[in-house]
Amino acid sequence: MTELSPAATEAHRAIEAIWRIESARLIAGLARVVGDIGTAEELAQDALVAALEQWPISGVPEKPGAWLMGTAKHRAIDLLRRRQTLERKHEEIGRDIERAQEVIDPEAAMDEDVGDELLGLIFMACHPVLSKDARVALTLRVLGGLTTEEIARAFLVPVSTIAQRIVRAKRTLTEARVRFEVPAGPERVARLASVLEVIYLIFNEGYSATAGDDLVRPALCEEALRLGRILAELITTEAEVHGLVALMEIQASRLRARIGPSGEAILLLDQNRSRWDRLLIRRGLAALERAERLGGAMGPYALQAAIAACHARASTAADTDWPRMVALYDAVAELAPSPVIELNRAVAVGMAFGPAAGLALVDGLVSEPPLSTYHLLPAVRGDLLRKLGRSAEARAEFERAASLTQNVAERKLLQRRAAECTAEGMAG
Amino acid sequence: MRVLVLAKEDHQSQAAKPPTPEMMAEFQTFNEELVKAGVVIGDGRLYPSSQGKRMRFDGKKRTVIDGPFAETKELVAGYWLWQVRSIDEALEWLKRSPFDAGTYEIRQIMEFEGM
Incomplete structure (x- = not known):
């Protein structure tokens, strides 16, 4: 390989940044025309390759987003024409090409439709027909502009796993004939819930890394x-x-x-x-x-x-409005009853009305199946026991919690708590 | 990452030409695009330095200096706080701005110190 000139290196870095800014809009605009994410992404990638070939020599165009969109849309029209020779009906193709031509004007392609197109892409990538893992991977790929390698690194799984997941997700969308649309009416509520779930899953994977x-x-x-x-x-x-x-x-x-x-x-x-x-x-x-x-x-x-x-x-911490917190957890529990919410509610009750009240609630949760291997249950129990001066029992709970978590940093914290209990037990 | 984008304006030009309504509108459009892209997380425009103060520290001594700060060639006139994925992304956004004068400085904000 030849060494890149400083100008070419600079162009490459600019292209990478432009891709991050433009890729979602680009894929969204193309998906509207061709109907599926897989083809849209391929066309967008082709445009990116063209940019990587041309821009280091010609310089980055003044409106790089419009350039990429124009290049990709031309290819989209070629593709639709080729499809025409295949199985699909003439008038249908005619409409597709018309639609593609409508947006071929790069300026027009960047205007008011962009918001709806982006929404259409979000709803498609987060379609409930896909598993949670698939939705997350596809969303990060087409909306975040992350590479398969970056997603794999973020989730600490092999690159091939993510690649497979994305390929399968695209196939599932095609097989289920999921349309590129912004859903309306009652469907919208369910579809939006799926979108929000995906975003929060991504956030939580970052916020409380489950492994590593x-x-x-x-x-x-x-x-x-x-x-x-x-x-x-x-x-x-x-x-x-x-x-x-x-x-x-x-x-x-x-x-x-x-x-x-x-x-x-x-x-x-x-x-x-x-x-x-x-x-x-x-x-x-x-x-x-x-x-x-x-x-x-x-x-x-x-x-x-x-x-x-x-x-x-x-x-x-002492200033926290704990009674209000209990009321809020009551409302959450009513809306979506879950042992984890009950556990959080028990913590709030422990703060608002004393550790004994909290412990009584936690003890009622010990036999809940989803919590039996959940490290926060013994962690919370240990905390309440410790406040009640029951150091030996508290230590056993912290040790159990430490053995249940997959997260190294969290395990260290829990082991430290256990050691503190031992010290308190001896002092008492 | 978070970056601070500092709008630096030449002292004389700042007083000489207030922005025209057209420039303001163009700026608004650009700013809206940034907000819609999830880039802007904070911003502010500053009053002229004639209303500003400076404090100089020398051991225990504190000296207050009244504006305007005429000896400085470029003064900060406004700031943006952007959430971007790289400095290059910030540069790409800034290139799209409608500005036709002044200097804009991009500085990364330190985060997660100790990590």
Whole structure:
């Protein structure tokens, strides 16, 4: 290989950045014309290859997005013509080509339709016909502009696994004849829920990395937040979109306070609140207000955001409005009963009405099947036992919690708790 | 990553030409595009330095200096806080701005110190 000239290197870096900015819009615009994500992505990739060949020599065009769109749309028309010779009916193809030609004007391709196209792509990539894993991978690929390698690295799985997952997802969409559309009516609610779920899954994978040495992978949190913020601009009237954004903004505000100097986890109530990101809290509270103004205070994400906001508003852990927290968990539990919510509610009850009240609730959860291997159950139980002075029992619970978590940093924290209990037991 | 984009304006031109309505409209359009792309997370415009103050530290001594700060060639007139995935992405966005004068500086903000 020949060495790249400095100008060519610069062009390559610019192209990479432009791709990150433009790829989702590009794929969305193409998917509208050709009808499927797989073909749209291939056409977009072809345009990218053309840019990589031409721009280092000719320079980056003034409107790179329009250039890429124009190049890809020309190829799309060629493709549709070739398809015409295959099985499909003439008049149908005629319409497709007309549609493609309509948007061939790069200027027109960048105007008011862009929002709807992007939404169409989001709804398609997050279609409920796909498994959660497939939706996540496809969303990061076509909306985040991440490469298969980057997604694999983020989820600590082999590249081939992600590649397979994406290929299969595209095939499933085609086989299920999923249309490129912005769903309306009752279907919209279910489809939107699927979109929000995917974004929150991405966020959570970054926020509480389920495996590996890192406690958080901020890049995934940032990507989820970016997608959420974009969605909130595209769908301004759906309360839950703002609820989810509020939840992510406020949780992200604590990212840098959650990790100690040697990479260990710091639990929310032990965090140095001066390290919480005030800007993100402010943005989160504003988004929550928007959700509430739209009548969505009782939506699942808005409720969770309200819980997060309760922490964010308190200047010290002791200042937290725990009775309100219990009420909010009551509302969440009513909406979506789950043992994990009950566990969180027990923590709030323990803070509001004393550790004995909390422990009584946790003891009722011990036999819940989904919690039997959930490390936070013994962790919470250990915490309440410790507050009640039952150090030996507390230590056993922390040790059990440590053995259940897959996360190295979290395990260290739990082992430290167990050791502290031993010391307290001896002192007492 | 987060970057701070500092709008630096030449001291004289800042006073000499206030932005025209057309320029303001173009700027608005650009800013909206950035917001829609999830890039802008904060912004602000500053009053002229004539209303600003400076404090100089020298050991225990504090000296307050009143604006305008005429000796400086370029003054910060506004700022943006952007969430981007690379400095190159920030550069690409900035290239698309409608500005026809001044200097804009992109600086990465330190995050996750200790990691």
